Amino acid sequence: MAFPEFGHAFKSQYFSLLDPEVTLVNHGSFGTTPTCVVEKQKQLCEDAERYPDKYLTDEVEVLYKRQIRLLADYLKLDWRNLALVTNATVGVNTVLRSIPWNFSKDKVLIHSTGYEACGNTVKFLSEYFNLQYDVIDLTYPIEDEKVLEAFEDKLSTGEYRLCLFDMISSMPGVQLPYQDLIKLCQKYNTLSLLDGAHAAGQVDLQFLDELQPDFMTTNLHKWLSVPKSCALLYVNRKHHATIQTMPISWNFSAEACRAIENPQTVAEIEHNDLLMHNKFFFVGTISYSTYLCIEEALKFRQSICGGEERIRRYQWELQDAAVKAVTLALGSGSRLLQNSTNTLTTPGLFNVSLPLDAKYLSAQQKLSTDFHRFRRFKARCDVLTRSKKAYAPFYFHGDELWIRFSAQIFNEVEDYVLAAKIVKAIIYENLDEELRSEL
Amino acid sequence: MAFPEFGHAFKSQYFSLLDPEVTLVNHGSFGTTPTCVVEKQKQLCEDAERYPDKYLTDEVEVLYKRQIRLLADYLKLDWRNLALVTNATVGVNTVLRSIPWNFSKDKVLIHSTGYEACGNTVKFLSEYFNLQYDVIDLTYPIEDEKVLEAFEDKLSTGEYRLCLFDMISSMPGVQLPYQDLIKLCQKYNTLSLLDGAHAAGQVDLQFLDELQPDFMTTNLHKWLSVPKSCALLYVNRKHHATIQTMPISWNFSAEACRAIENPQTVAEIEHNDLLMHNKFFFVGTISYSTYLCIEEALKFRQSICGGEERIRRYQWELQDAAVKAVTLALGSGSRLLQNSTNTLTTPGLFNVSLPLDAKYLSAQQKLSTDFHRFRRFKARCDVLTRSKKAYAPFYFHGDELWIRFSAQIFNEVEDYVLAAKIVKAIIYENLDEELRSEL
Numbered sequence: 088m089a090f091p092e093f094g095h096a097f098k099s100q101y102f103s104l105l106d107p108e109v110t111l112v113n114h115g116s117f118g119t120t121p122t123c124v125v126e127k128q129k130q131l132c133e134d135a136e137r138y139p140d141k142y143l144t145d146e147v148e149v150l151y152k153r154q155i156r157l158l159a160d161y162l163k164l165d166w167r168n169l170a171l172v173t174n175a176t177v178g179v180n181t182v183l184r185s186i187p188w189n190f191s192k193d194k195v196l197i198h199s200t201g202y203e204a205c206g207n208t209v210k211f212l213s214e215y216f217n218l219q220y221d222v223i224d225l226t227y228p229i230e231d232e233k234v235l236e237a238f239e240d241k242l243s244t245g246e247y248r249l250c251l252f253d254m255i256s257s258m259p260g261v262q263l264p265y266q267d268l269i270k271l272c273q274k275y276n277t278l279s280l281l282d283g284a285h286a287a288g289q290v291d292l293q294f295l296d297e298l299q300p301d302f303m304t305t306n307l308h309k310w311l312s313v314p315k316s317c318a319l320l321y322v323n324r325k326h327h328a329t330i331q332t333m334p335i336s337w338n339f340s341a342e343a344c345r346a347i348e349n350p351q352t353v354a355e356i357e358h359n360d361l362l363m364h365n366k367f368f369f370v371g372t373i374s375y376s377t378y379l380c381i382e383e384a385l386k387f388r389q390s391i392c393g394g395e396e397r398i399r400r401y402q403w404e405l406q407d408a409a410v411k412a413v414t415l416a417l418g419s420g421s422r423l424l425q426n427s428t429n430t431l432t433t434p435g436l437f438n439v440s441l442p443l444d445a446k447y448l449s450a451q452q453k454l455s456t457d458f459h460r461f462r463r464f465k466a467r468c469d470v471l472t473r474s475k476k477a478y479a480p481f482y483f484h485g486d487e488l489w490i491r492f493s494a495q496i497f498n499e500v501e502d503y504v505l506a507a508k509i510v511k512a513i514i515y516e517n518l519d520e521e522l523r524s525e526l
Numbered sequence: 527m528a529f530p531e532f533g534h535a536f537k538s539q540y541f542s543l544l545d546p547e548v549t550l551v552n553h554g555s556f557g558t559t560p561t562c563v564v565e566k567q568k569q570l571c572e573d574a575e576r577y578p579d580k581y582l583t584d585e586v587e588v589l590y591k592r593q594i595r596l597l598a599d600y601l602k603l604d605w606r607n608l609a610l611v612t613n614a615t616v617g618v619n620t621v622l623r624s625i626p627w628n629f630s631k632d633k634v635l636i637h638s639t640g641y642e643a644c645g646n647t648v649k650f651l652s653e654y655f656n657l658q659y660d661v662i663d664l665t666y667p668i669e670d671e672k673v674l675e676a677f678e679d680k681l682s683t684g685e686y687r688l689c690l691f692d693m694i695s696s697m698p699g700v701q702l703p704y705q706d707l708i709k710l711c712q713k714y715n716t717l718s719l720l721d722g723a724h725a726a727g728q729v730d731l732q733f734l735d736e737l738q739p740d741f742m743t744t745n746l747h748k749w750l751s752v753p754k755s756c757a758l759l760y761v762n763r764k765h766h767a768t769i770q771t772m773p774i775s776w777n778f779s780a781e782a783c784r785a786i787e788n789p790q791t792v793a794e795i796e797h798n799d800l801l802m803h804n805k806f807f808f809v810g811t812i813s814y815s816t817y818l819c820i821e822e823a824l825k826f827r828q829s830i831c832g833g834e835e836r837i838r839r840y841q842w843e844l845q846d847a848a849v850k851a852v853t854l855a856l857g858s859g860s861r862l863l864q865n866s867t868n869t870l871t872t873p874g875l876f877n878v879s880l881p882l883d884a885k886y887l888s889a890q891q892k893l894s895t896d897f898h899r900f901r902r903f904k905a906r907c908d909v910l911t912r913s914k915k916a917y918a919p920f921y922f923h924g925d926e927l928w929i930r931f932s933a934q935i936f937n938e939v940e941d942y943v944l945a946a947k948i949v950k951a952i953i954y955e956n957l958d959e960e961l962r963s964e965l
Contacts, residue, residue, distance in 0.1 A: 129571050135754060138545045139556035215626040216629075315812065316812045371643055374754050473583070
C-alpha cells in the first residue's frame with residue numbers, strides 16, 4: 088500500500104488549517120493537529136450538546152475507555168496503568184500533589200534543564216509546605232554517562248524520596264538516558280517520575296511495562312496528532328490506590344482509593360484492574376472533545392502516515408539534511424547540539440548553535456547571566472520572528488546561543504533555511520540594538 | 527425592542543443541537559449551550575491550529591483578558607479579582623490546595639449537603655496530610671436562621687481557619703443564606719470559600735465586591751450559556767499573592783506570587799492589579815475553545831434573551847406553574863421543598879417530593895440508610911429515565927423522596943408533567959422490584 092509522500096504537499100492536504108504563509112518549524116512547543124482530527128473535535132463539541140445527561144453520565148465513560156484501550160494497543164502498553172489528563176504539567180502535578188509527603192523529611196531531586204512549570208511545582212511544594220529539593224546542574228552538550236554520574240552522585244546518598252526527570256527536555260531539546268535513570272532510581276529506592284512531555288509520537292514507550300518506573304506522563308497533543316490539550320498519565324500498579332485525580336472529584340473515596348490485597352475473585356481482580364479507570368474517567372464536568380479525538384489521531388498516523396516507523400524515518404532524514412543546511416546558513420562555527428554517542432537528538436527535535444561575532448561578547452554575557460534582560464530581549468525577537476511567520480525558539484546555554492528546530496512530516500529542508508536566516512537576522516538586529524543601548 | 531418568546535419554539539431555534547425528542551428538565555447537572563455559542567466553539571477549535579506559536583503566545587492572552595473584562599462588566603465585578611478555571615470543583619481545589627496550611631492545627635468547616643467532589647477534596651487533605659474538618663448536618667426543608675445558627679454554633683468556637691459552603695446546593699437543589707454566612711465567617715475570623723457552582727446565571731454576584739468574602743467559584747457552563755467546561759474563580763485581593771494555579775505552571779515564581787506592599791508608582795499598582803491575570807491566563811497548553819466563548823454566550827443572553835432579568839422572570843413564572851402541575855402529577859401529599867421565607871428555591875432549581883405508599887416504607891428505609899443499595903437503585907432508575915428521554919435526578923433526604931427539576935428558557939410546563947410521570951412510574955416499578963427481592 089502506497090502512503091502519500093510527506094512534505095509541503097502533504098501539509099496542504101492534511102494540515103490544511105495551518106496558515107499556508109507560515110513556515111512552521113516549532114512543532115515542539117504546542118503541536119499541530121491534522122484537519123481530519125480537528126473535524127472530529129468539532130463534531131465532538133456538538134455531540135456533547137445533544138443530551139448532556141446521557142452523554143456525560145452514560146456515554147463518555149465508554150468512549151473514554153475506548154480511547155485508553157486503543158492507545159494502549161498502539162503504544163503496546165498495559166491499559167490498566169493509563170489515564171488521560173489535560174497536559175504533561177497536569178500529569179506531573181497529579182503525581183506530585185497526591186503523594187502523601189512527609190513534609191518534615193521528604194526530599195525531591197530535579198535537574199536544571201527540567202521543564203520550568205514542573206520544577207515550579209516542586210518549588211511551590213517547598214515554599215508552601217517545606218518539601219525539600221535539590222537540583223542537578225546539566226550543561227549541554229554532555230555525554231549520557233556524565234548525566235548518569237551526576238544523578239548517581241546524588242541518588243546514592245539515599246536522601247531522595249522521588250526523582251523528577253525529563254525524557255526529552257524542552258530547552259535544550261535533548262534526550263536524557265531515561266531508561267538508565269529509571270534503573271538508577273530503582274537501585275537507590277527512589278520513586279521515578281518521568282516527564283515525557285515530548286515522548287509519545289517520538290520514541291517508543293514499551294520500556295514502561297518492562298522497566299516499570301513509578302510514574303510517567305506524556306503529551307498526546309504535542310507529537311501524537313491529538314488536539315490541544317490531551318496527555319497520558321502512566322502510574323505503576325503499586326501506586327494505583329495512592330494517586331488521586333486533580334481536582335479531587337466524586338470518585339475519591341476510601342473505597343475507591345484502596346486496592347484489594349491478594350485479590351482472589353474475579354470481582355476483586357476487576358476492582359483492582361479498574362482503579363485507575365474508575366478514578367480518572369470522570370473528574371467533574373469537562374469537555375471531552377480533545378480526549379475523544381485519540382482514535383481519529385491514531386487512525387491518521389496509521390492509515391494516512393503509515394505508522395510511527397515511517398513517520399520517524401522521514402523526520403530523521405529531514406533532520407540530517409536540515410542540520411547541514413542550517414549550520415551552513417547560520418555561518419562558520421555553527422554546530423548541532425550532540426554528544427559522542429549521538430543520543431541527544433530525537434526524530435523531531437534538534438538544536439543548532441548560532442555563533443556570534445566577538446563584538447557581541449559583552450552583550451551576550453549580560454543576556455546569558457541576567458534572566459530578566461534575556462527575557463525582554465527574547466520577547467522582542469520572538470514577536471518579530473512570529474510576525475515574519477518563521478518562528479523558532481532560541482536560548483543561551485553553556486555560553487552559546489542555540490536555536491531549537493522541530494522536524495515534522497509536513498516540513499521540507501527549505502523551511503529550516505528560511506527560518507534560520509530570519510531568526511539569525513532578527514537576533515543580530517537586536518544584538519546591535521543592545522550594543523547601541525550600551526553606548 | 528421585542529425579544530423572542532421563550533419556550534419550545536425558542537428551543538428549536540436557539541438550542542437546535544438538543545435532541546428534539548428529549549424533554550430536558552435537568553439543565554442543572556451539566557448546563558446546555560445555545561447553538562450560536564457551539565458554533566463559536568467550533569470556530570475556536572480551528573483558530574488554535576492556524577499558527578499555534580502566535581496563537582498561544584501572543585493572542586490568547588489578549589482574548590482571555592477580553593473575556594474577563596466582559597464578564598466583569600456583565601456581572602458588575604472588579605476584573606482584578608477574577609480568573610477562569612475549568613469548573614467549580616477545580617476552583618475549589620485551586621483554593622484549598624494553595625492555602626499554605628498548617629496541617630498540624632488547621633481545621634475546615636463544611637456542611638453535609640455540600641457538593642461531594644468538593645467535600646472529597648477536604649477529606650483527601652485530611653486523609654493524606656491530616657487537615658482536620660467538621661461537618662454541619664443540614665436537613666431540608668430548613669429555615670435560613672436555623673442554617674445560620676448551625677454555622678454560628680461551630681464558627682463561634684474560633685476553631686476554623688476556613689469554611690467551605692455552597693451558595694446553591696446541588697442535591698437538594700436549594701439556596702443557602704450565603705451573604706449572611708460570609709458575615710458570620712468574617713465575624714469569627716474564618717476564611718470563606720463559596721462554592722457557587724450553580725450561581726452565575728441564576729443569582730446576582732455583586733455581593734462579592736460589597737461583602738468581600740475570601741474566595742468564590744462559579745461555573746459558567748452551567749447557567750451562563752458557556753460550553754462545558756468553564757468557570758470563574760473570584761479571589762479577594764488580599765489573597766491574590768497566595769493563591770496559585772492548578773497545575774502550578776510557568777507563571778509561579780516568588781516574584782509573581784508577591785504583591786508589592788503600599789504600591790506607589792503606576793508600575794507597582796499595575797503589578798498588583800495584574801497578579802491574578804498574570805498567573806491564570808496561561809497555565810500550560812490547553813484548549814481555550816470554551817473560555818473564549820464567554821463573549822458569545824453573554825451576547826446571546828443580552829441580545830437574544832433580553833438579559834438576566836427577563837430570563838429569570840420566565841424561569842420564576844415557569845417554575846410556579848410547574849410546581850403546581852408536578853405536585854398534582856406526583857399525587858396527594860406531594861410538596862415543594864421550601865421554607866417559610868421562600869428562600870430555598872432559585873430561578874432555575876426546585877425540588878418536589880414524591881409521596882410513597884406505606885407499603886414501600888421498609889424499602890424506603892433500606893434505601894435511605896444503605897448508600898450502596900441506594901446507588902444501585904438510582905443507577906437502575908436513571909438509565910431507564912434517560913432512555914425514556916425525560917431524566918430528572920431524585921434523592922432521599924429527610925425521610926422523603928425528592929425529585930429535582932430545572933427551569934430553563936426553553937422549557938414549558940408540559941415538560942415537567944411528562945418528566946414527573948415518567949420518573950414516578952420508573953421509581954414505582956423499581957420499588958416494586960425491591961419489594962419482590964425482599965420476599
